[in-house]
Amino acid sequence: MNHAKLCVLSSRCKLANGPECNRQCPHYISLHGYSGTGGRISNAGTPADYRLLSLANSPARESQSRVYATLEKYCATFDRQFEDGADRIKSLYLWSESPGTGKTTTAIAVLNEWITAHYLGALRRNRQPSQTPAVFLDTNAFQTDYNLATMTNDDEAMANIKSTILRVQVAPYAVLDDIGVRSASEAFRSYVHAIINHRTANGLPTVFTSNLPIEEMAVVFDQRLYDRIRDQCAVLAFSGTSKRGRR
Numbered sequence: 104m105n106h107a108k109l110c111v112l113s114s115r116c117k118l119a120n121g122p123e124c125n126r127q128c129p130h131y132i133s134l135h136g137y138s139g140t141g142g143r144i145s146n147a148g149t150p151a152d153y154r155l156l157s158l159a160n161s162p163a164r165e166s167q168s169r170v171y172a173t174l175e176k177y178c179a180t181f182d183r184q185f186e187d188g189a190d191r192i193k194s195l196y197l198w199s200e201s202p203g204t205g206k207t208t209t210a211i212a213v214l215n216e217w218i219t220a221h222y223l224g225a226l227r228r229n230r231q232p233s234q235t236p237a238v239f240l241d242t243n244a245f246q247t248d249y250n251l252a253t254m255t256n257d258d259e260a261m262a263n264i265k266s267t268i269l270r271v272q273v274a275p276y277a278v279l280d281d282i283g284v285r286s287a288s289e290a291f292r293s294y295v296h297a298i299i300n301h302r303t304a305n306g307l308p309t310v311f312t313s314n315l316p317i318e319e320m321a322v323v324f325d326q327r328l329y330d331r332i333r334d335q336c337a338v339l340a341f342s343g344t345s346k347r348g349r350r
C-alpha cells in the first residue's frame with residue numbers, strides 16, 4: 104500500500120510518495136504514533152476509521168457543499184492560535200434534526216485540520232507542538248461509561264470519568280459530539296455543563312454536534328450556558344436525510 108495514504112499530512116507534505124514516506128518518518132510518528140500507539144491524532148480519541156479524514160476528503164463534502172465552503176474559511180483562521188491578541192477562534196455548532204447527515208464526520212475532519220494546523224504551525228515557529236492539541240468526546244459513549252461506573256460503584260471507572268472531564272475542559276480544541284440529549288440524567292448533564300462552562304469561560308474553541316437546534320440548549324442546560332455556547336459560535340445546519348450505510 105502507498106504509505107502516503109496512511110498519513111494525515113500527505114496532502115501538504117513534500118516527501119509524500121517518495122522513498123522517505125514511511126512509518127519511520129518523524130512527522131508520521133508525531134501524528135500517528137509508532138506501532139499503533141501514541142501520536143497526536145490518536146491522542147484525540149477519535150474512532151480509528153476517522154483518523155485520516157480532512158475537509159478535502161470528507162464523504163460529506165459534496166452534499167454539504169455550503170457548509171464545507173464556510174468551513175474552508177473557518178479552518179483558515181486556525182493560525183490565530185499562534186498570534187497573541189488575535190481575534191478569538193470561533194466555536195461551531197453543527198446540527199440537523201435528521202441523523203446521518205455527516206455532522207460527526209465533519210466535526211472530526213475539522214478536528215484533524217486543527218491538529219495538523221497546530222503541528223505544522225508550531226514547527227514553523229520553532230515551538231514544541233502540544234501532545235494533545237485537540238480531543239474528541241463522544242457524549243453518548245461517555246454517558247454510558249458514566250452510568251456503568253455509578254451503577255457498579257467502580258472507583259477506578261469514576262476516576263477515569265473525572266480525568267476525561269479534566270482533559271476535555273482544558274484541551275486547546277475539542278469536539279463534543281452529540282450534546283444535548285434530552286434524556287440525560289441530571290447528574291450526567293451537570294458534568295457536560297461543567298465541561299462546556301470551563302471551555303467557554305476560557306475562550307477555548309469547541310465544535311458541538313447536535314440533533315437539536317441551538318435554542319434548545321437553553322432547555323437542556325440553562326439560559327446562562329446557552330448564552331455562552333452561542334457566543335462567538337457559528338451555527339451550521341446540515342441538510343438532507345440520512346446517508347448512513349450508503350457508502
Ligand SMILES: Nc1ncnc2c1ncn2[C@@H]1O[C@H](COP(=O)(O)OP(=O)(O)OP(=O)(O)O)[C@@H](O)[C@H]1O
Binds near residue numbers: 209346
Ligand atoms: N453527506 C454525506 N454524503 C455521503 N456520506 C455521508 C454523508 N453524511 C454522512 N455520510 C456517511 O454516513 C455515515 C454517518 O455519518 P455521521 O456519523 O457523520 O452522521 P451524523 O450526522 O453525525 O449522524 P447522527 O445524527 O446519527 O449522529 C458515515 O459513514 C458517513 O461517512
Ligand SMILES: [Mg+2]
Binds near residue numbers: 206207280281312
Ligand atoms: Mg453523529
